[in-house]
Amino acid sequence: MKMLLVCALALAAAVPAFAGPPAPKPFTVQETGKSYARLDEAVNAMAGKPGATILIQPGSYRQCAVVEGGKVAFRAVTPGTVFLDGGICEEKAALVLRGRDAMVDGIVFQNLAVHDRNGAGIRLEQGNLTVMNAVFRHSEEGILAGDDPNGTIRVDRSTFSGLGRCDGGVSCAHSIYVGHYGKVIVTRTRFERGNGGHYLKVRSARVEATNDSFDDSQGRLTNYMIDLCAGSTGVIADNVFVDGPNKENHSGFIVIAAESHDNPVAGLTIRNNKATMAPGADYDTSFVIDFAHEPMTIAGNQLASGINPFEQRNY
Numbered sequence: 046m047k048m049l050l051v052c053a054l055a056l057a058a059a060v061p062a063f064a065g066p067p068a069p070k071p072f073t074v075q076e077t078g079k080s081y082a083r084l085d086e087a088v089n090a091m092a093g094k095p096g097a098t099i100l101i102q103p104g105s106y107r108q109c110a111v112v113e114g115g116k117v118a119f120r121a122v123t124p125g126t127v128f129l130d131g132g133i134c135e136e137k138a139a140l141v142l143r144g145r146d147a148m149v150d151g152i153v154f155q156n157l158a159v160h161d162r163n164g165a166g167i168r169l170e171q172g173n174l175t176v177m178n179a180v181f182r183h184s185e186e187g188i189l190a191g192d193d194p195n196g197t198i199r200v201d202r203s204t205f206s207g208l209g210r211c212d213g214g215v216s217c218a219h220s221i222y223v224g225h226y227g228k229v230i231v232t233r234t235r236f237e238r239g240n241g242g243h244y245l246k247v248r249s250a251r252v253e254a255t256n257d258s259f260d261d262s263q264g265r266l267t268n269y270m271i272d273l274c275a276g277s278t279g280v281i282a283d284n285v286f287v288d289g290p291n292k293e294n295h296s297g298f299i300v301i302a303a304e305s306h307d308n309p310v311a312g313l314t315i316r317n318n319k320a321t322m323a324p325g326a327d328y329d330t331s332f333v334i335d336f337a338h339e340p341m342t343i344a345g346n347q348l349a350s351g352i353n354p355f356e357q358r359n360y
Contacts, residue, residue, distance in 0.1 A: 071102040084108045085134075091117065101127045101152070109134035109141070116146040124151030124178045129166070131156040138168035138189065146173045157184035162215050165189040175199045182206040186218040192225040194250070199230045206235075209242035211266065211293060217242040224248050225275070225307070232256055239267040241293065248275040250308045255282050259298075261289035262323035268294040276302035276310045276337050284318045290325030297334035297356070301341075310337035314344075321349040331356040 070080035072087040075098040081087040084099070088110040091097035096116035103126035111134050119140065121127035129139040129152060136159045140149070147169075154166025165186035167176070171193045180203065181187035187205045190198060200221070211217035219242040223229050226249040236244040237260040244259055244267070252273060259270040270286050286298050298320055301310060320332055331353040333343055343355060 069102065071104055071106070073100045073102075074098070075100050084129075085110045088112055088117065091115065096146075103127060105130050106132065108132040109139045111135060111141040112144045112147060114144045117142075117144060118148035118150065119152060120148070121151030121178075125153065125180070127151065128153045128155060133157060133159055133164060135168075136160060137163075138165040138186075140166070141168045141170070142172065142174065143170040144172050148175045149177070149179055151178040153180040153182070154187070155180075155182050155184060157186075159185070162210060163189060163218050169198065171196065173197050175201075176203055177201045179203040180206070181208060181220070184208055185210055186222060187220045188223070189218075190223040190226060194225055194227050196226050197228045197230070198223060198226055198249075200232070200234055201230075202233045204235045205237070205244070207238045207240060209239045209244075209267065211241035211268070217268075219243045219246045219272075222246045225250075227251065228279075229253070234258075236260065236270075237263070239264040241266045241268075243267070243269045243272040245270065246272040246274060247277065248307065249277055252277045252279040252281070254284060255280065257284045259284065259286045261292075262287050264289040265291050266293040268292070269297055269300045271299045272303065273299070273301045273310075273313075274304040275307040276305070276339075277308050278310060278312045280314045280316070282314065282316045282318065286318065286320040287323050288320070288326050288330060289323045290327075292326075292328075295326075295328045295330050297331045298352075299332065300334045300336075302335070302337040306337055310335075310339040310341060313339075313341040315346065316342065317345040319347045320352055322351065327351075329353070334358055336360060 070082045073080040098118040105128040109132040158164040166181045167188045169190035205220040208220040228251045229249045230253045235258045
């Protein structure tokens with residue numbers, strides 16, 4: 046009996062324990078069905094192809110990727126459960142995009158910083174971009190875009206929180222900062238708790254900002270809500286603005302062509318917005334400050350007592 050027990054124990058020791066199936070790889074190229082352990086591997090696998098969708102499983106990833114061309118979509122399998130947390134490529138952003146077209150859906154970008162203090166969730170260098178159901182938080186910049194006069198940027202149903210800075214002797218960072226793009230469209234999106242700079246700063250020829258929320262009540266050393274710094278046409282409508290007590294520059298909510306007059310402004314429409322002041326914000330301010338001196342439509346806005354509806358300035 047003792048001999049049989051010894052043999053059984055020896056046999057059990059010789060058979061390895063069943064480890065189960067290997068952990069699934071979190072990044073899957075939808076078009077091929079192939080999965081990868083790293084985000085950059087999935088992006089590199091689609092190089093040379095006309096387009097691909099990368100599906101991302103729930104998790105927190107200190108990873109980043111650079112898209113050199115083509116059309117790519119980054120999509121969370123379950124929106125709000127994918128975190129690109131602290132991973133930076135090229136000392137720029139979690140996603141560096143210089144392809145033809147990109148989409149980002151359901152991803153949280155957080156804790157992004159670089160040496161020049163402009164660490165972003167997305168750095169867009171050319172091409173079109175659509176962002177939806179995304180969160181950008183606790184970073185230096187949310188979206189930072191260069192120049193593409195033929196490109197369009199769309200942001201929908203997203204949140205920008207705890208972003209921006211304007212210190213340290215380097216260029217300011219903002220929640221969204223877009224260069225000379227053809228069009229920027231921001232809809233149903235929330236901006237809050239800025240840490241400096243502007244909430245939405247664009248040099249684009251055309252801007253549409255509608256049904257958005259700009260809540261600066263807990264902002265810190267912030268500036269304008271919307272800065273059309275090179276002039277722009279388009280529409281700013283049906284938004285809610287709350288100016289906070291802790292501003293670096295509290296002169297205006299929406300400021301037009303303060304830095305240059307590169308783009309036409311004639312026809313810009315600012316209508317049906319609501320602007321109020323948070324408790325403790327008892328300074329003088331204007332809802333619209335205009336440096337362009339071109340005809341525009343400003344109508345139907347509901348402004349709290351003490352907010353000057355319109356101010357025109359010279360350089």
